[in-house]
Amino acid sequence: MATILEQYIAQHPGSAQRYTEAVQTFPSGVTHDNRYAQPFPLYMTHGAGPRKWDVDGNEYIDYICGHGALLLGHSHPEIADAVAQQMYRGTHLGASTDEELRWARAIKALVPSIEKIRFHSSGTEATLMAMRLARAYTGKNKIIKLQDHFHGWHDYAMAGSDRPAPGVPAESWASMLVVPSGDLSAVEDALSRDQDVAGLILEPTGAHYGQLPFDTPNYLEGLRQLTSQHGAVLIFDEVVTGFRASAGGAQTRYGVTPDLTCFGKVIGGGMPVGAFGGREDIMSMWDPSDGGATVQHAGTFNGNPMTAAAGIATLETLTPDKYVYLEKLGNLLRSELRALFAELEVPMGVTGIASLFALQFTSEEVVDYRTYATNDMNMMKTMFIGLLNEGFLLSNRCAGNVSTVHTEDDVSAFVSAVKSVLRRAGYG
Numbered sequence: 001m002a003t004i005l006e007q008y009i010a011q012h013p014g015s016a017q018r019y020t021e022a023v024q025t026f027p028s029g030v031t032h033d034n035r036y037a038q039p040f041p042l043y044m045t046h047g048a049g050p051r052k053w054d055v056d057g058n059e060y061i062d063y064i065c066g067h068g069a070l071l072l073g074h075s076h077p078e079i080a081d082a083v084a085q086q087m088y089r090g091t092h093l094g095a096s097t098d099e100e101l102r103w104a105r106a107i108k109a110l111v112p113s114i115e116k117i118r119f120h121s122s123g124t125e126a127t128l129m130a131m132r133l134a135r136a137y138t139g140k141n142k143i144i145k146l147q148d149h150f151h152g153w154h155d156y157a158m159a160g161s162d163r164p165a166p167g168v169p170a171e172s173w174a175s176m177l178v179v180p181s182g183d184l185s186a187v188e189d190a191l192s193r194d195q196d197v198a199g200l201i202l203e204p205t206g207a208h209y210g211q212l213p214f215d216t217p218n219y220l221e222g223l224r225q226l227t228s229q230h231g232a233v234l235i236f237d238e239v240v241t242g243f244r245a246s247a248g249g250a251q252t253r254y255g256v257t258p259d260l261t262c263f264g265k266v267i268g269g270g271m272p273v274g275a276f277g278g279r280e281d282i283m284s285m286w287d288p289s290d291g292g293a294t295v296q297h298a299g300t301f302n303g304n305p306m307t308a309a310a311g312i313a314t315l316e317t318l319t320p321d322k323y324v325y326l327e328k329l330g331n332l333l334r335s336e337l338r339a340l341f342a343e344l345e346v347p348m349g350v351t352g353i354a355s356l357f358a359l360q361f362t363s364e365e366v367v368d369y370r371t372y373a374t375n376d377m378n379m380m381k382t383m384f385i386g387l388l389n390e391g392f393l394l395s396n397r398c399a400g401n402v403s404t405v406h407t408e409d410d411v412s413a414f415v416s417a418v419k420s421v422l423r424r425a426g427y428g
């Protein structure tokens, strides 16, 4: 690790210098927990296609792609044009627009379970509002959440976190029932024991967008049956998997229909975004026209036309052939990595579907947080920093995604870089 770290420090003097300034201004030096990195994070200047450049002029093939928001890569010309044109028509009209209508129509055409929808500015808002709606619709209070599934950073979403969560009121966690992921009997128990369950929320490909997968579609079908039997609202958090696991998200890929769905990331084409939608009878809880009590939902930037323009351009560019390509490229990346791990006899694996992947630093099959905990975290950190030195960006958990503008050559280059980091770490 020492030499990999020394190389990192030597290659990135500009980032190191900026970080010393940043810690004077931001607590921990960064503005997003996951961007925190030791000895310092990298400072980027610009991105184009699958590539990004840092302040020291180093070039990277980017497998983070805007925390998963950029399915078409950086600075896609169609999106840039759409946003530029909208900027001159008005960045914020503070009113309903044709753009929000076109955007919603494009989403409804791809995701049949979306009868009604609302837009806002983040995935965190989507999960907050979907939980509130489930409570309002059922008149019950509790939400079942699966261990280690991530739904943003509001108080309820963080229930079951393995880290202390100062500032989160105990009452909000008391209304959350956290059960192990992938275990249908645990959900059945919770639903039978407690008559106050309004809904169940989960990431439909497993925790952290499938880094900890479960047995799909059987598990999802089981959840669909159990929640229906007990009158609980089934909420799919498709903030990552929406328009990524397939054109219609994980629900279309696995043929299981939730009552409500949360979206974010891809539908905003790189602009700030969130949305939730689903069954008309549930969504009508927002509708004041019959004079009844309504659930409240405001937001200065809800349905803003800049994001709508980027979102429409994204969804129109994502033709069916793009999904065939993404699936092929994701499969290639995963199979080449598996072949490499076998060749080097290194205790590693890879999880993920479609354009998503995560390196696993364990010989165990990762299916939940217990098996995930067998990962060698030192090796993960070595790989993360080692790949940065080689010019490849992953999340700090060594997860990533490919976009429509990554190529087979980019995949081969990535697999070679993983090999060279493993060799330097003493494997093969």
Ligand SMILES: Cc1ncc(COP(=O)(O)O)c(C=O)c1O
Pocket: 067, 121, 122, 123, 124, 125, 127, 150, 151, 152, 153, 203, 209, 237, 238, 239, 240, 264, 265, 273, 274
């Ligand atoms: C599955 C999932 N849900 C919700 C969120 C929260 O979205 P946002 O960061 O836009 O608030 C994320 C963010 O990464 C996510 O991965």
